[in-house]
Amino acid sequence: xxxxxxxxxxxxxxxxxxxxxxxxxxxxxxxxxxxxxxxxxxxxxxxxxxxxxxxxxxxxxxxxxxxxxxxxxxxxxxxxxxxxxxxxxxxxxxxxxxxxxxxxxxxxxxxxxxxx
Numbered sequence: 001x002x003x004x005x006x007x008x009x010x011x012x013x014x015x016x017x018x019x020x021x022x023x024x025x026x027x028x029x030x031x032x033x034x035x036x037x038x039x040x041x042x043x044x045x046x047x048x049x050x051x052x053x054x055x056x057x058x059x060x061x062x063x064x065x066x067x068x069x070x071x072x073x074x075x076x077x078x079x080x081x082x083x084x085x086x087x088x089x090x091x092x093x094x095x096x097x098x099x100x101x102x103x104x105x106x107x108x109x110x111x112x113x114x115x116x
Contacts, residue, residue, distance in 0.1 A: 015042060015046055016045075016046035016047075016049045016050055016053075017042055017045050017046050017049060018042070019035075019038050019039065019042055021042075022038045022041050022042045022045065023038060026038070026041075087100060
């Protein structure tokens with residue numbers, strides 16, 4: 001896609017993305033970039049944005065939305081009630097239980113209000 005030119009291949013045109021926009025994105029991502037890196041990313045991000053702009057030109061009016069590129073079928077079994085362990089049997093193998101539930105050690109710290 002890229003013309004190989006350092007200016008993004010668009011002579012005389014405004015850049016697709018400016019150095020200030022790259023600096024802002026880097027700031028949001030908590031990245032420290034040199035001026036040389038900012039220019040490197042500006043050119044490459046500009047090429048990506050130009051490609052996305054070309055994709056936006058494609059007429060998709062009669063294209064049905066898909067979630068997968070190939071036909072997918074549900075391979076799960078039917079949800080059928082079957083005999084299983086009783087609550088006492090299931091909890092009986094747990095190292096600790098409380099009020100009919102398996103008790104596990106706390107792994108997330110909270111403040112006094114219960115907020116994580």
